[in-house]
Amino acid sequence: MTVSFSFCLGRKMKQEKIFNGYLYTVSILMIVLFSAILITLLIESFPSLKEYGIRFFTGSNWDPNPPEGKPEFGALPFFVGTLITSFLALLICFPFAIMIAVFLGEYYRNGNVSQFLKSMVELLAGIPSVIYGLWGLFVFVPVIRNLELKIFQMAYTDYSHLSAFSQKLMFGLKFILFDLLKIQPIGFGMFTASVILAVMIIPYAASIGREVISMVPNDLKEAAYSMGATRFEVIRYIILPYCRSGIMAGILLALGRAIGETMAVTMVIGNRNLMPKSIFDPANTLASVLANEFAEAVNQLHMSSLIQLGLLLFITTAVINMFGKLIINKMNKAA
């Protein structure tokens, strides 16, 4: 009896040890996976780093296969393209995301209306990005192109019958549209990409915004109401200031998404490796260059330069996400 009991116990202990060991191994595997990704990217991008150094970041000439001479890789146009598209997308998405967050976090917390809107926003996040790209390519790009064409037609209409003041006004308008914004009737371009990106990242910013807005303590709101504040004033002067850092976190996470988004952007941005001169120009982002050129990169330096872009993309999104998560964790601890 004693023997078999202790035998049993021993086996149990052993089983437990094996199980614990297994759990530990798997978890360490996650860390190994993460480090391996980082190290692989670093090693593979080393040739380009050594060859081009700082020129990679400041050069604006990206020429993988020149007719003669050495290939040149300056990635500045892609950094500019990525920055402009993602910040423009954020700018467009911000008011909508905040309003949805207020709607779901304050006005309608439960009930059918909020359920409906919530599922709609979730669906928006669920549509694969290649389908956004397809829709952009065949529906949205032509719409934008027609708009741009209309503007062009307007520019070439004869305005001589108008009064002097109207002519001056038209001249000013033309100056803004063509000399400052440099509108071209292409349809493809950073502006188009930003609008589609904005639609894609609204769900991320909105869901975090909703969470932080519904976390605002009731006594704060009640104190304001008891002093006669209207609901708008409560939202404007109590809720939004209280949630400032949380909303910031949502924006950061949405920015991380926007920077890494590939397919939809690739399909509508126009894929041009030159430095963009205006927000309506065709351009390229880090991710869209990778999607376009990676499978066709033959020489080692080209491949290595592309991997270096991937490394930068990985690090940027990691840093942005870390800051976002840090803010959220801090808020959760405070609440």
Place this chain on the structure above:
Amino acid sequence: MTNSHLKYRLIKDKLFYLFVILMSFIVTVPLFVIIYYIFKMGLSSLSWDFISKLPAPMGESGGGILNALIGTAIIVLLSSLIAVPIGISAGIFLSEFKERKLAKYVRFCTEVLQGAPSIVLGIIAYIWIVKPTQNFSALSGAVALSIMMLPVIIRSTEETLKMIPHTLKEASLSLGVPYSTTIFRIILPCGLNGILTGVLLSIARIMGETAPLLFTAFGSPFLSLDLMKPMNSLPTMIYNYAASPYPQDNAFAWGISAILCIFVLVINLIAKGVSKKWKVQF
């Protein structure tokens, strides 16, 4: 004066309320427009041939998407086989040993991987698998997608298991049930719904993922079941057919989008049903 000021404030309040509603519902417009176009352009090309035949050569009409359907199924299945066991185990670790230093590092890695752009994971799979084997392969695509699935599964497992009360585990342990059995027989079944929801959501997430497959599974016009050969999938097919100059190919892309959308939608609905039906309640 006070009265008019009060009125002004009340009107501002009302206007803001209307503004919030307006802005919120404007966001649903793109969704409806996209869905409308997918079904308007896509449904016309759906037919039995469409899902049961191999694609015709580019530019010719007819043909179907059988190879892409099978390819997506195989790649998704393979990446689930890789990601689900690892993800659930790591999730168990995070919820059981939350205070350990190691858990903090693992959580950090998971969070960073969750935000990693999908195309970078494609590069990784390319360097790790395609380059040594000198061949685009379904396996490399599955590896890239499984890295994308892992964080979602880990997070949902951890969150679910955290909610299960300690008393349940303590009761089991006090009866002398070994630790591993407690986990497998008590804790995991209780959290099954949450874990299953996480797995389904992660599948929905990777099913439409194109970027990591562009230079791993690559795509192929043939029906291939070989994991070490290039394999077609629905999203890469949409991408390739959208870029084609032939209108019938573009119509094909819409048809595939309709099918892909239906798949993703159905999986999302199932995930919602699962999380509602077997909700853990204590």
